[in-house]
Amino acid sequence: MDMRCSLRDISIFVAAYEERSFTAAAERENATQSGVSQHMRNLEYMLGVQLFLRERGGVTPTPAADSFYRNCMEVLRVYALARRDVTRFAKSEAGEIHVGLMPSITSRVLSPVLDRFLQEAPNVNVRITESYSASLTQTVQAGELDFAIVPSGSSDTGVRGQFFVRTPEVLVSRASGELEPLAPVCLRALAPFKLVVPGGDNIRHHTIESYCTTNDIRIGQLLELDTMLGTLDFVAHSDWMAILPAVMMAEDGGHRALCVNPIVGPDMHVDLMLIEPIRKPMSPLAARFADLLKQEAQRVSATWNTESLRLVKPARPVAVAPGR
Amino acid sequence: MDMRCSLRDISIFVAAYEERSFTAAAERENATQSGVSQHMRNLEYMLGVQLFLRERGGVTPTPAADSFYRNCMEVLRVYALARRDVTRFAKSEAGEIHVGLMPSITSRVLSPVLDRFLQEAPNVNVRITESYSASLTQTVQAGELDFAIVPSGSSDTGVRGQFFVRTPEVLVSRASGELEPLAPVCLRALAPFKLVVPGGDNIRHHTIESYCTTNDIRIGQLLELDTMLGTLDFVAHSDWMAILPAVMMAEDGGHRALCVNPIVGPDMHVDLMLIEPIRKPMSPLAARFADLLKQEAQRVSATWNTESLRLVKPARPVAVAPGR
DNA sequence: CCTCTGCCATCAGGTTTTCCGATTGTCCCC
């Protein structure tokens, strides 16, 4: 269809229709009478329809103009709406970021960060890829991610890494178990217990194993589960337990179905790293997003270190009731 | 609001959004890549929002573009609708006509004429004014009507008149009365009867009176009513009768509530005139409308002359059952 | 009857916008 017709034509037509006078329309639209006259002549030619009867004292719209007018009002209305809607993005710079996160981060930290980020940068396409450290490292290496958050200890060939946050590890068990929620526990006191761990190719698998070996903790039974959602559900409905980063638990202890306990004797924690492609420096947008992530991760982690827990709860024996 | 934005901008934007490439959009819109690029730069400047990220292998829309796109599609949709709707009027020449008619014409003849006329000339503003002969003549004289149809015999000062149509007069009474529908009646045989007539300043008042006088018809009681709708309703619900032009009755005898009888002995009829302002000749549109009116009026009148009635009904005595 | 006024159409011109072709710059892939 012929797009020779501009919105200016339309609004001039509307003015002429409503004023029933080209002269008045010209005044209203900051144009001259001759300009309006030409516009209307072109419009009529383009539509192949006479829109106005030129009569003494002004013009009177034809039935065709009546029809066209109704539709034009709608066109202008929708156009104004489009303008208004788009201003929502006006202040924000445009861009896109693609971030890789482990499930520990996506489960609890991501949501408020997304909220905040999209509010201050609505015109940015945010893409989050959830995966495990090996896969994330590889994707970063390929330059497909702006950055990723992974547990430290990953092989870091082809990526630059920097310390991101230290978060305590916590023991997660079903809420109806024998542990008192939030009370620090010593794993040795619980042994032997049933433990769900990630698969052998996951960094955290080794971390947990070496902690137990070093501290002479005997594990009753070991189950390798490589699904975070599955692990949580399984732990919630059985007497199996899991060791997970605190950063993924809500401050209030999270799901009603789960019991969360900080691990002491000795404290157990995991360091997370931010890795990025070697070549290009992080974009300002990615940097801002990483910053928000870090703030939130630190905040959540802080609520889980044993110091702050002691502040909100009266001191209690370090070792807890007999295991099993 | 700024109307710098033309529909061309919008459709180019839509093309670029869908193609995710300025080059492809240019091809689709019969433009050059550089043109598209400039259009999009202007659009972004105008909206104050970045719409595309220029990346390797094309462009990718920002969230702002997503929003704008949805609204733009609507704008184009409504615009296309406006174009389509207006083509309905394309073949017709524009104009306006203002016609004055007596109630006899508007009640039955007008409707099919309007239908036909608006179909062949939809872009014409038709205005019908219903009134009585005196008032119509005056308005024609003032040049406010293209023409009017009035009973002949009106004073024709300041107007040009020509014969329009001859239509029989018929007697109208309630359906539940003593007359047989459609049977010709001789008024003298019914006398004395109760008759509703127009007011004394109406031509028809005199016509009817002189007919009765000439043919020695004694009228029992006379009631002057200057409302056509009121007359019909009154006649339908009482034993009063009225003498009306056949041209205003439907061929099938009209309302179920009314009984219609041609008047014979002698036949009674009225001639209608078409009057127009002295100075200007009738516009082609007005002439066409008058022509259609005449055709329809002739057709209806013809069905009411006593000849054609005898064809559809077996012959019957001319004088009917005793009046009252 | 003539003039005066208000309105629209038209015209000629200058100005702005639009459009195009060519060129440049960038990135990626080979």
Added chain:
DNA sequence: GGGGACAATCGGAAAACCTGATGGCAGAGG
């Protein structure tokens, strides 16, 4: 490092646009 695909930019030509002036027309008023 060269080649290909794509977008940005630039300069000039073409088109569109706007304007101020002029003309025609129809009423109103003297």
